[in-house]
Amino acid sequence: MAEKDNKLHIALFPWLAFGHMIPFLELAKLIAQKGHRVSFLCTPRNINRLPKLPPNSINFVNLPLPHVEGLPEDAEATIDVPYHTIQYLKKAYDGLQESVTLFLQSSNPNLIIYDFAPYWVAPIASKLGIKTSFFSIFISPTLGFMGPPSVLKGESSVNYEIRTKPEDYTVPPKWIDFPTTVAFRYFEIKRIFDSMSPNDSGVSDVYRIGAGIESCDVVAIRGCIDFEPEWFRLLRNIYNKPVLPIGQLSPAGDQNDNGGDETETETWLKMKSWLDKQEKGSVVYVAFGSEAKPGQEEVTEIAFGLEKSQLPFFWVLRLTQAAALPAGFEERVEGRGVVWKTWAPQLKILAHESVGGHLTHSGGSSVVESLKFQRALILLPLTADQGIYTRILEEKKMGRCVPRNERDGSFTSNAVAESLRLVMVEENGKIYRERVKEMSELFGDMDRQNRYLDAFLDHLKCH
Missing domain, CATH: 3.40.50.2000 (Glycogen Phosphorylase B;)
Structure with a gap:
């Protein structure tokens, strides 16, 4: 009985891009293998396009995407639309707040692990007494370079300068306290500079990241402390909350079998x-x-x-x-x-x-x-x-x-x-x-991956 009581119900809610959904699914599979109950929240068409899993290993929760003007009828992922239309996908995604709230109220999971886009999840979950974890598929150097939540949300302070032009992102910021070459090159930041400003969804991508980190209980990052120790230390300092590696989420198993249709x-x-x-x-x-x-x-x-x-x-x-x-x-x-x-x-x-x-x-x-x-x-x-x-x-x-x-x-x-x-x-x-x-x-070391995941789940049970 004690063993059963020790099992958790964990919900995962990724952003609608396959570069996000697949790592979230890898994490969901690893959690389910530990015997925990897993719910994976996503839209119907995307769930159908994800790799097929053994029956009953994960509970897929269908959240129909609301219609938004400017978004094609069957578009449910970034792969379905041109770059300039992704803002409408984010607007439709924000329309899932009621569906997510109803799921959390009826299912009452112990924890919801969410992506950068649904910055509104943690306040909803917290009111219901549900723990929250921001899960970043972005590596720790990306988060470290982007800075503390206040900077991401555009709030100026004495300690941190707000970056206003592309050139500001081509040098390491002052809060990084060790030598590094990590910065965007001009053409790289120019291509994505629109993500620093509000779009048709009403907020910017970086605001979503900042608000999502600020309101969660724990930050989980795809990565490995042995690979990037100084960056994890930096993030713990500038976030002032637990920051845990979740492992590289390297796919397991024999890739040379002839499975599939x-x-x-x-x-x-x-x-x-x-x-x-x-x-x-x-x-x-x-x-x-x-x-x-x-x-x-x-x-x-x-x-x-x-x-x-x-x-x-x-x-x-x-x-x-x-x-x-x-x-x-x-x-x-x-x-x-x-x-x-x-x-x-x-x-x-x-x-x-x-x-x-x-x-x-x-x-x-x-x-x-x-x-x-x-x-x-x-x-x-x-x-x-x-x-x-x-x-x-x-x-x-x-x-x-x-x-x-x-x-x-x-x-x-x-x-x-x-x-x-x-x-x-x-x-x-x-x-x-x-x-x-x-x-x-x-x-590729699955033992190391297991240790990181166990440490993350143990942290949840103890806090």
């Missing part, structure tokens, strides 16, 4: 057939996640760069991207390179022994998955906090960023080719290949 199995077998013919560690895997979409100029330079590198490559390039490959490119690289234009099983590809490196946007999940399989990193950040993650990986000699123009972010095919060859095969780039092997334990 018949179509997915057939797709993988085609890919595997090509990968099996390549030399061990020779292939560059090229993919930029589901959210980051390279523009036409970027696709062109990447293509010519891959061609000039003379390395074998497997490029996942979604057909939905409004960009065409250079004329004759696929014919010229036939046999040496593959351009795959539909869904691809990233984990299985990264797990294949012929893959040696990953040309990536520095998205959190992609980095974790690459490092789990000891794949060298060639970095090309495109949006969000990917530039910050890139700085950290460069500081630790775990990845090499493709050289770019500081003002507009443009890059050349020569820069792509040289970066690929340096990291993949040249003697001067050996450090990158060795470092990812050294650090992979921090990203």
